[in-house]
Amino acid sequence: MLGFLNLDKPAGLTSHDCVAQVRRLLQMKRVGHGGTLDPAATGVLPIALGKATRLLQFLQTKKAYQASIRLGITTTTDDLEGDIISSQPVSDLSLEQVTTALKQFQGKIEQIPPRYSAIQVQGKRLYDLARAGEDVEIPVRSVEIFHIEILDWRPGDFPEIDVAIACGTGTYIRAIARDLGIVLQTGGTLAKLIRTHSSGFEIADSLTFEQLEAQIQQGSFQPIPPTQALQHLPAVTLPFAIAQKWCQGQKIACDITSLPSNSPLRIYQEGGDFLGIGYLTMINTQTKLVPQIVL
Incomplete structure (x- = not known):
């Protein structure tokens, strides 16, 4: 079996748990996931089956x-799974203030990742270091937020805002x-998370277990x-005889000038x-x- 599964991950399972369950259901060993989801989170978890595990990077x-x-x-984990560090009602907080801060x-x-995350520092996972009580410097990351849309606002002592984030x-x-809580000087934590899109897969097309x-x-x-999962990559089609040489690891001379150099391309055989x-x-x-990956 070769291809991908668009899994709707349930709450309470790690991404590794999901891989193990897919292995059991499909009775196959070679299974991997693309993009970790926290245990409490739900939604799209791309799963690669068979040799498609080699294609996750693309x-x-x-x-x-x-x-x-x-x-x-x-909280300690920046979501409701962790212990509460501070709790202070902020009933006077307005949607306008939150909108401006966002x-x-x-x-x-x-962005500084949460202390409880799978990032490795000094060869160890941050969540392992946090559970051991070790205080380490977490490296800052550069990330890109394309869009944030406010979906709902529920005022109260501990108001909640629902947002869509690309x-x-x-x-x-998390x-x-x-950090939104830091900017507002109120404190903030993640109450719920659903991944609606990942790596080209949509939640509307996902499968539950x-x-x-x-x-x-x-x-x-x-x-x-x-081919469906990788359709964002440019494609090249080779004649049969040339394709066989390429599959054997040979570098094929060509005069293609319309495609970028040193970027992944889908390779097809005529037919x-x-x-x-x-x-x-x-x-x-x-x-x-x-050739980079020959299937």
Whole structure:
């Protein structure tokens, strides 16, 4: 089996748990995920099946979320899964104040990931260091927030705002909730998170574990073809004889000038068979098509 699964991850499972469950359901060993989701979060978790695990690195990087942020509270994990550090009613906080503060989080921003996250520092996961009580300096990351839209506002002692966020890879929505609370001087934490889009996959097309299991039992499950998941990449089609040489690892001389150099390309054999990923580069003044991933 070769392809992708658009999984609707349930709350309470880690991304690794989901991979293990897919392995069991499909009775296959080679399974991987693209883009970790926190256990409490739900929504789109791209899963690669078989040799498609080698293609995870070429998926689109844009992601989108729907998040609920609770203000007036800070926690150890920057979401409601952690212990409460501070709690102070902020019933006088207005939607206008929050709207103005949110503008600071659009575009390219610097972000410090949560202390409880899977990022490695000194060869260890941050969440392992945090649980051990070790205080380490967390490296700042540059991330990009393409768009933030306010969906709902619920005033009260601990008001909540629902937002839709489109962002690039590596963005922590928990950190946005925390930092919004810092800007407002109220404290803030993530109350709920749904990933609605990831790596080209939409939540409307995702499958729950129950739906996946039903399709497997009915014999109707079909993985998403790599060509569909990678359609954002430019494509090159090779004649049969040339394609065979490329599949054997040979660098193919070509005169393609309309495509970028050193960027991933989908490679096909005439007739439509998908062969893998290659890239164009200059070798001894000649443009050549180099194999990168041969399936």
